Amino acid sequence: MSGFAQNTFNGLVSGAFYALLALGLAVIFGMLRVVNFAHGAFYMLGAFGAYVLLTEAGVPFWAALVIMPVGLGLLGMALERAVIHRLTRLDPLYNFLLTFGLTLILQDLVKLRYGVQSSPYATPSLLSGSVNFGLFDFPTYRVFILGFAALLCVAVWWVLTRTRIGMVVRAATERPDLTRAFGIDVGRWVTPVFGFGIGLAGLAGVLAAPMRAVNPLMGADLIIVVFAVVVIGGLGSIFGSVAAGFGIGLVQAWGEAYLSHFPIVSQTIVFVVMAGVLLWRPAGLFGREEAPA
Amino acid sequence: MRRTVGVAAASAAVVLVAGCGGGGPQSGGDQKLTGDKIVLGVLNDQSGAYSELSGKNSVTAVEMAIADFTAKYGDKAVTKDITVETADHQNKPDVANSKAQEMYDRKGVDLILDVPTSSAALKVADVAKEKKKLYFNIGAATTDLTGKSCNRYTFHYAYDTYMLANGTGKTTTEQIGKNWYILYPNYAFGQDMEKSFSTAITAAGGKVVGRDGAPFPNTSGDFSTFLLKAPNLNPKPDVLGTMQAGAELVNVVKQYNEFKLREKGVGLAVGLMFLTDIHSLTPAALAGTTYTDAWYWNFDAKNREFADRFQRKAGTRPTFAHAANYSAALQYLEAVQAAGTDDADAVVKGLEGKTVEDVFLRNGKIRAEDHRVVHDAYLAQVKPQSEVTEPWDYVKVLKTIPAAEAFRAPSADCKL
Structure with a gap:
């Protein structure tokens, strides 16, 4: 029983990373119709930024947790203004290629400066112990990640459903033309939303630094699964991306724990689930079929 | 060039x-x-x-x-x-x-x-x-x-894999603990290493109480399922032998420390490790880990x-x-x-x-x-941070494994 609880907990922790990354992808796709392939690279930059801040300037984890998302968010906004918005009127493929190219450039720049070997990043001392849950001990840092990510998702949900900004973003996501017809300036919100999505990726990166290998390819490895998560949740669906993120984390953890004798299964389970969901609901679990244009 | x-x-x-x-x-x-x-x-x-x-x-x-x-x-x-x-x-x-x-x-x-x-x-x-x-x-x-x-x-x-398994598997079994849990990346190299290690451990009087092939590449970067399982096996393993390499090794070691397996009495042995791996993980994260080295600079x-x-x-x-x-x-x-x-x-x-x-x-x-x-090959152990006195000097050699014992006898499969 305690084994099951631990595996579940771990699945939720992995899921928290998927959820944060997928949430960013979902809002960006919803607002801009851009499949941001560079999301994984920004996650990597978040982790690397935390590492560089710590080693070069002695900036602790807690400060990095604020600096990196904000900094990367601003960088994302600049990027959106400089290049991405120029391509949004064209086929989505163009921005997909652009962000794919960006990914390669960012990865190689980091590789050039810091090499491919992973860089060390210690767990902040405040969170380095473990918490007893009666049935089992759990590393404090993982508890923190789970709590922090859950809180963040709730906050984003609150902003989207209870504030005027959120209303505009949701409306613009679902029916951009209709929203414009009501006299709302959708364009104004495009850049900040892109920056916000990138900021979330950076935040996930900082959170990952103490428990994952910090190297230039860390985002590339993860992003494939995150895309599967977004597809399962329903492209552009904000609730769907979060639910699917946590769900896929659980499926992976349970798969590894209880199907370890069938490595083929535990390795491909995410994509099997994705294929199954697409057959059943082509728009994803929480997605809505696009109205024919 | x-x-x-x-x-x-x-x-x-x-x-x-x-x-x-x-x-x-x-x-x-x-x-x-x-x-x-x-x-x-x-x-x-x-x-x-x-x-x-x-x-x-x-x-x-x-x-x-x-x-x-x-x-x-x-x-x-x-x-x-x-x-x-x-x-x-x-x-x-x-x-x-x-x-x-x-x-x-x-x-x-x-x-x-x-x-x-x-x-x-x-x-x-x-x-x-x-x-x-x-x-x-x-x-x-x-x-x-x-x-x-x-x-x-x-x-x-x-x-080669025999040298690594023979050095680390045999000597660690004799000197540190008999019961092993082996975690390996599920592809040719990992499977090879798992077999070589199991053979060496059994030959030295030890026992492999559990073994798992982790997905390779491990896209989630998470090994916690295996690390949580290790201390709860019966009998409890004395040593976790990880065959992961590069960034995956870094993930395993980070999470091994996170779950405090050493404190729970499960030591760490690494199948293949290079000086650069220790440098990126820091000796503090690996202190006490044993592995076989083909050569050590200091x-x-x-x-x-x-x-x-x-x-x-x-x-x-x-x-x-x-x-x-x-x-x-x-x-x-x-x-x-x-x-x-x-x-x-x-x-x-x-x-x-x-x-x-x-x-x-x-x-x-x-x-x-x-x-x-x-x-000659060497059984090496990563020093605790307190004993590291200069950059890159991260290990001490526990034992020199003589050339005659370090490698396997010529294989019958080889016809030159």
């Missing part, structure tokens, strides 16, 4: 030789050397996961060997025109295959060195066999190079002297792969010098059965039966 060592000196030598009308096996005037020169080819990973443990710094090590050889023999050297060709095989067997052919056929390479990644290494062995050109493998682990895929022109220089004064020279050129301390590349290049040049020709068959003849002693090879012997280069 082409680096020329002592072009000026070489051309001077050619003029001098011509002036004297040749003479002696060293002259090269009678075409003892193809193209009157020796070309060494370093084929390895220059940008990916293994580029720091070998990569460009292996080229630096080979250049050091050329400089040392030239300095040692001076005018008596078989040639002063020794150059290095390098290529990036990106750890892909097909790329390794075509680059190796290009090196032998078009770049005039006499010897290919390094070639990490077992699948790529085996491809290059096939090319060497077909072209009848020499190949010293350093970076790859598979015992097939001296087993069913062995051939007359291939030598396996630094280490083992004795001789190694240290080499490491100092290497650091002046490369800016970092050498891994065992760097030292082995140096040694392999040097021993090849010595063999050519002794044979007076770079004809592959003549050089192979000179190398077979030769005993060698240099900075990398201690009690070294180039076995004639399977072309395994045997030498």
